[in-house]
Amino acid sequence: xxxxxxxxxxxxxxxxxxxxxxxxxxxxxxxxxxxxxxxxxxxxxxxxxxxxxxxxxxxxxxxxxxxxxxxxxxxxxxxxxxxxxxxxxxxxxxxxxxxxxxxxxxxxxxxxxxxxxxxxxxxxxxxxxxxxxxxxxxxxxxxxxxxxxxxxxxxxxxxxxxxxxxxxxxxxxxxxxxxxxxxxxxxxx
Amino acid sequence: xxxxxxxxxxxxxxxxxxxxxxxxxxxxxxxxxxxxxxxxxxxxxxxxxxxxxxxxxxxxxxxxxxxxxxxxxxxxxxxxxxxxxxxxxxxxxxxxxxxxxxxxxxxxxxxxxxxxxxxxxxxxxxxxxxxxxxxxxxxxxxxxxxxxxxxxxxxxxxxxxxxxxxxxxxxxxxxxxxxxxxxxxxxxxxxxxxxxxxxxxxxxxxxxxxxxxxxxxxxxxxxxxxxxxxxxxxxxxxxxxxxxxxxxxxxxxxxxxxxxxxxxxxxxxxxxxxxxxxxxxxxxxxxxxxx
Numbered sequence: 416x417x418x419x420x421x422x423x424x425x426x427x428x429x430x431x432x433x434x435x436x437x438x439x440x441x442x443x444x445x446x447x448x449x450x451x452x453x454x455x456x457x458x459x460x461x462x463x464x465x466x467x468x469x470x471x472x473x474x475x476x477x478x479x480x481x482x483x484x485x486x487x488x489x490x491x492x493x494x495x496x497x498x499x500x501x502x503x504x505x506x507x508x509x510x511x512x513x514x515x516x517x518x519x520x521x522x523x524x525x526x527x528x529x530x531x532x533x534x535x536x537x538x539x540x541x542x543x544x545x546x547x548x549x550x551x552x553x554x555x556x557x558x559x560x561x562x563x564x565x566x567x568x569x570x571x572x573x574x575x576x577x578x579x580x581x582x583x584x585x586x587x588x589x590x591x592x593x594x595x596x597x598x599x600x601x602x603x604x
Numbered sequence: 605x606x607x608x609x610x611x612x613x614x615x616x617x618x619x620x621x622x623x624x625x626x627x628x629x630x631x632x633x634x635x636x637x638x639x640x641x642x643x644x645x646x647x648x649x650x651x652x653x654x655x656x657x658x659x660x661x662x663x664x665x666x667x668x669x670x671x672x673x674x675x676x677x678x679x680x681x682x683x684x685x686x687x688x689x690x691x692x693x694x695x696x697x698x699x700x701x702x703x704x705x706x707x708x709x710x711x712x713x714x715x716x717x718x719x720x721x722x723x724x725x726x727x728x729x730x731x732x733x734x735x736x737x738x739x740x741x742x743x744x745x746x747x748x749x750x751x752x753x754x755x756x757x758x759x760x761x762x763x764x765x766x767x768x769x770x771x772x773x774x775x776x777x778x779x780x781x782x783x784x785x786x787x788x789x790x791x792x793x794x795x796x797x798x799x800x801x802x803x804x805x806x807x808x809x810x811x812x813x814x815x816x817x818x819x820x821x822x823x824x825x826x827x828x829x830x831x832x833x834x835x836x837x838x839x840x841x842x843x844x845x846x847x848x849x850x851x852x853x854x855x856x857x858x859x860x861x862x863x864x865x866x867x868x869x870x871x872x873x874x875x876x877x878x879x880x881x882x883x884x885x886x887x888x889x890x891x892x893x894x895x
Contacts, residue, residue: 465679468855531605
C-alpha cells in the first residue's frame with residue numbers, strides 16, 4: 416500500500432516520516448499523475464492559500480477533487496483540513512469542498528497564542544496535540560462524526576472517507592491519528 | 605495548555621517549507637503577496653535595496669505600518685528587529701507579530717550579543733553565513749535559520765556561497781569522532797551540543813531558508829536545488845517591473861524547482877528584474893552580511 420502526501424508546500428517531511436515509522440510506502444504528490452495508484456492522501460499543514468495556488472495551475476486541484484469525490488481516503492491537518500472543508504467562515508475562497516464542515520481560519524489567534532494541549536479523542540484515548548494558528552470547526556454537517564473537541568469546537572472530524580484535524584499529529588510522534596487514517600485506507604473506497 | 609514552547613515555535617517554521625516569504629512595505633503589497641501564494645510576509649518600512657541606497661540607521665518598522673499589514677492579510681506577518689535589540693523584539697511580540705527576524709539588514713544595536721531568544725514566546729529567524737553562525741543562533745533559541753546572502757543586491761552569489769558552505773560543513777561533521785567534533789566546534793565557534801544534534805540528523809535541527817539577493821524564479825529554484833527549505837525574497841519582487849507576475853512565478857518555481865519545463869514557462873515575459881549590484885562594487889564596510 417502506498418499513501419500519497421500532497422507536497423506542494425508545508426510540513427510534508429513530518430507526515431512522510433510518520434508514515435515511514437508505520438511501515439507504509441509514501442509518494443510525494445505534486446502533479447496530477449502522482450495520484451495514480453495511491454491508497455489515500457495526506458494534506459499537510461502549511462498555508463492553505465499558498466497550497467491552493469500551487470495546485471490549480473497544474474490541474475492537481477481538479478484531479479484530486481475528483482478522486483476525493485470518488486472515495487479516495489484523505490487526512491487533512493490544519494491547512495489540509497481547510498483545503499478539504501466545504502466552507503470557510505472568514506475567507507472568501509472555498510477549495511476542495513469535500514468535508515461538510517465550516518471552518519474558521521486562524522481561529523486560535525496569532526502565533527504567540529499557538530499552543531500544545533492534550534485531547535480526549537473517541538476511540539483513540541488521550542492524544543497530544545499541537546495547535547498552530549489553527550482553524551476550528553464552527554459547523555458540522557449531519558454525516559460528520561466529531562472525534563475530539565477543544566472546548567466547544569470540534570477539532571478532529573470524520574465524514575466517510577475524509578478525516579480532518581485542526582492540530583498537527585505529525586509533530587508529536589504520536590501515531591494514533593495516522594493509524595486511524597491507515598485503517599481507512601485499508602478499508603478502501 | 606502550553607504556549608510558546610520550542611515545539612510550537614519550530615513546528616510553525618516547518619509549515620513554511622516549500623514556500624516563499626516576501627518583503628512588503630504597504631498593505632497593498634501584502635495583499636499582492638498573499639494573492640500570489642506567499643506563505644508569509646515580512647513587514648518593513650523600506651526594502652533592503654532602499655536601505656542600502658539611503659544609508660543611515662535602519663530600525664524596526666513603525667507599529668502602525670505593522671498593524672496595517674496585519675489587518676490586510678490572513679497569512680503570517682513577520683517583522684525585523686536590529687541584532688540584539690531586546691526592546692524592539694518585546695514591542696513586536698506585544699503587537700502579535702508571528703515571527704521575528706533578528707536581521708543584519710537593520711543597523712545592529714548590540715555590539716556584543718544577539719537576543720536571548722529562549723526568553724520569548726514569539727519565534728525568531730536569524731541569518732547565517734556558515735555552520736558556526738547557524739549553530740550559535742540555534743543555541744540562542746532561533747526556531748528557524750536563513751542564509752544571509754547580501755540583501756538588496758539582486759545578486760544571488762552570496763546566498764549560494766553561504767548555502768554551499770553550510771552544506772559542506774554539515775557533510776564534514778558526518779565522519780567526525782567526538783574529539784574531532786569538539787575541536788571543530790572550537791574552530792568554527794559552534795556549541796558542541798548543537799553540532800551533535802546536526803551530526804545525528806545530518807541537517808540543521810530547524811528549518812533553513814535562503815535569503816539575500818534572490819530576484820528571479822530561477823534564483824529561487826537554484827537555492828532549492830542546493831537544499832534549502834524555501835526562500836525569502838526581499839527587494840526582488842517590488843523593485844521589479846511587474847511585481848504580481850514575478851511574485852506568482854517565484855512561488856511556482858520554489859515548489860517545482862526540479863521541473864525545468866515549468867521553470868521555463870514561469871520565467872517567460874516577466875519584464876525587468878530589479879537592478880542588480882556586483883558584490884565587488886560594494887565597499888567592505890557596507891556589506892550587511894558581516895554584521
